[in-house]
Amino acid sequence: MATKRKTRSGGHWRATFDSLAFLLLLAGLGWLVIEGAGTLHYNWQWYRVPQYLYQLKDGVFHPGPLLRGVGVTLELTGWSLLLTVAFGLTAALLQRSSSWAGRAVARVYVEIVRNTPMLVQLYLVYFVLAPILEMDRFVAAVLALAIFEGAFAAEIFRAGIEAIPPGQWEAADALGLSRYAVYHRVILPQAIRLVLPPLTGLAVSLIKHSALVSVIAVADLTTEGRNLIADTFMTFELWFTVAALYLALTTSLSLLVGWLERRLPVRGGEHG
Template sequence: MTTGQKKKFKLIDLILITLIIALIIYVLYRIRVSIRYEWSWDIIPKYLFRFDDDRGRFVASTITHGFIMTIKLSIWGIILGTLIGVIMGILRVQNGLFGRFLGRIYVDIIRNIPPIVLVFIFYFFFSSQILDNLGFEEAVLRAGPAMQNFVRIIFIDPKLLNEFLSAALSIAIYEGAYITEIVRAGIESIPKGQWEAGHSIGLSRFAQFRHIILPQAFKNVMPPLSGQFISTIKDSAIVSVISVPELSFQGMQVMASTYATFETWIVITILYFVLTFSCSSIFSRLLKKMQSAD
């Protein structure tokens, strides 16, 4: 089969899809008749959007605020994690012993620590000790409304700034260890002849990296890197343990106040799926465009 040839939809595919749908319907039916649970879907919409009498319009409510916070955390985790991963990945392939040692120690330590432990370390040490002493949060709270609104839009409510920074940095450092290995593997996948060609025309090692190696390595690392970005979105749920009001934390708040356990977590699951599936589709399109450009 050629690469551009489309796969045909066969009878066996239709049979398998029908069987899967029938199985899902049967499982849902058994859950319906065997579990004694009073469904309360009518209470969920007000936790997505509520009508604000002062503004005269619908505004985001608890779950939607958590969804937005998850997006912010994921974006900052991806940006900082990529920055850390690229720097450490380059150090991992340097000729100097110190750079390779530093990159190796970072990867070995972070990848062998449970992420929840890393979150607690940053929360109790970095946030409670370092950030509190630096006074970032207090400086923002003393600033004018314009600065507070800026922080609220880009990060979080100024009163929770330290917790947000701690959460974003812990996610970035954890994901950065995996991105480091992706970048290292991408650079090492470039044939040695490319380095020799750059050296033969008088390019410095930095110039070889910038003009020859990194552009080629970027194409090689995009598929695993996109998967790591999606993993970052899912891993952001772990910071709910330090009361950062992201999607999972807000889901627990709604569940505790309404006792609508199944309804709440079904909605939370759907929102996570929508977010990760959308990102996956975007990355797939970008990868196809990059491949077609080659």
């Protein structure tokens, strides 16, 4: 009993210390920002920020440039994520196929994409591939993001598939299932729970990497923020607001996927 009380007391003090350390860190960062702005004789204008988020005209809500940028970022991320999963799963399955050509193509794709900068790939897609295929800048941005993130998704899917116990493969083969049925009915349903956490991290990275599309003038959140800063010279206020909006997007995504993960049924291969 005394040991339990001691453990609880230690946990309480540890939590209190962590909270104080976090608050001190925030206070330190705030002091650095304020001191830096003071050194530059910066004139804070936070009162002007809300109009760039939204406006109410005659009781009707109108999104401002920043919220419109959030909408474009979400659309860009959504389409890119769908293609990322498609590219990643295809490459993972090709790496495990019996075709040497398929394995070679998948391996080359993964190695080249993972070892070259995202920005270079974006420029190649936009300036080389887009004119040939007559793609607009939004489609080019979606494709470039999906190609880049798909290479990392391929390794996530491959690891998830290879983590399935050998007995599951043997049981499926014993039932005489086709290769498609083995993956569709046995392997992939079990792999989903394994790959969901790392895929969530990949989706968060995708949201952050989407800021790079501002270099090809896609009207995402970063582009809208840069345009407003050029017009208003409210550098600190607008960049902090843009950062807060990105943080809200990534945190919301993590919470949503965590909620979904807890509600996924436990499939075969997990024993109590």
